Amino acid sequence: MQRGAMPQIFSPRADRRLRLALGLGGLAAVALIVAGFALVRSDRAWGVGEAAPQPIPFSHAIHAGEIGLDCRYCHSSVERRADAGMPTAATCLGCHSRVWSVSAQFTPLASALALGAPVTWSSVHRLPEHARFHHGAHFAAGIGCGTCHGEVAAMPRTVKARTMSMGWCLDCHRGPEAAAANPSTARIEHFGVAIPPLTRCSTCHR
Ligand code: HEC
């Protein structure tokens, strides 16, 4: 080794490798951030297409599809109230008490009936506390269930078909005339009722 001269810490080849590694690291960090944003916007991040574990393996494909029961048979307040309403154990047992009651999968129905308590279905649509939704208002405007829930009558297990994100709500609220058979303009024209813009924060937030 020569005296006086600083020994080179890295050989030129190692130096090139280090620079390459640093460069790739930077690229990877950028890719991770981009992927993060994409995930936040993707349907999967909102649970679209994912079923929830249920106490009874209920199938809309059988009940609303094959048998052809109307949605309102089980979700009876959907035309008038904010919440669509869920069937009671008695609604199910009207059909299942005689023929299928022996099966273990109906035990939760029997106990719900005995306790006078609702069956504890898991929800795949529940909005956060701060957001407000109203089924009756959308029903009156002529927006079909499928616009927001997809082809429920074809689902063996219930899944979310749309994100239900604020951006998704606003996409329609900015121009509901395109989706609604009976939008608010009709109310204004016929009854002279002024309806606040559907994009106002307080429409959906308390
Ligand atoms: C025989 C009764 C019955 C009928 C008819 C029925 N449903 Fe349901 N529905 C249920 C039950 C029970 C659940 C809870 C279990 C589940 O999610 O699969 C449910 C859940 C749902 C959910 C998810 C609720 C949540 O909180 O995530 C939607 C959306 C829904 N139903 C829409 C419909 C639509 C649209 C129709 C008509 C095409 C319909 N249902 C017909 C019984 C019924």
Ligand code: HEC
């Ligand atoms: C404009 C979109 C939209 C339409 C149209 C719509 N829903 Fe919903 N539905 C939602 C949202 C959002 C939720 C979650 C509400 C919450 O958490 O407050 C929901 C929740 C539900 C639930 C769970 C119980 C509840 O009310 O929280 C059922 C059942 C349901 N919808 C059935 C129906 C049926 C049946 C129809 C058609 C008659 C329908 N929905 C039409 C958006 C819609």
Ligand code: HEC
């Ligand atoms: C109008 C009558 C009727 C009502 C109301 C009804 N069901 Fe059914 N259910 C049926 C029939 C018919 C079948 C099909 C049986 C078969 O194919 O062997 C069935 C099948 C089922 C099955 C078996 C599904 C499978 O994969 O084999 C379950 C679980 C079930 N129903 C749960 C429920 C629940 C929970 C409710 C109430 C929310 C309900 N049913 C309401 C008539 C009804």
Ligand code: HEC
């Ligand atoms: C496909 C179009 C569409 C989608 C999607 C939609 N809405 Fe609406 N919304 C409407 C229309 C149309 C009305 C009724 C306006 C009227 O009363 O004439 C309405 C009314 C409402 C009202 C009642 C306003 C009032 O004061 O009467 C609330 C609350 C609401 N929407 C919340 C939501 C939320 C939250 C979401 C998303 C989870 C959503 N909406 C998704 C079209 C839509």
Ligand code: HEC
């Ligand atoms: C058409 C209905 C609707 C309107 C109008 C609306 N929001 Fe929302 N907002 C929602 C829904 C649904 C959620 C829950 C889903 C989500 O986080 O995207 C939400 C979520 C939020 C959140 C929480 C976001 C998070 O990451 O948790 C904030 C903050 C918010 N809204 C602010 C506002 C403000 C400010 C306005 C007015 C400029 C507004 N919103 C107007 C429906 C609405």
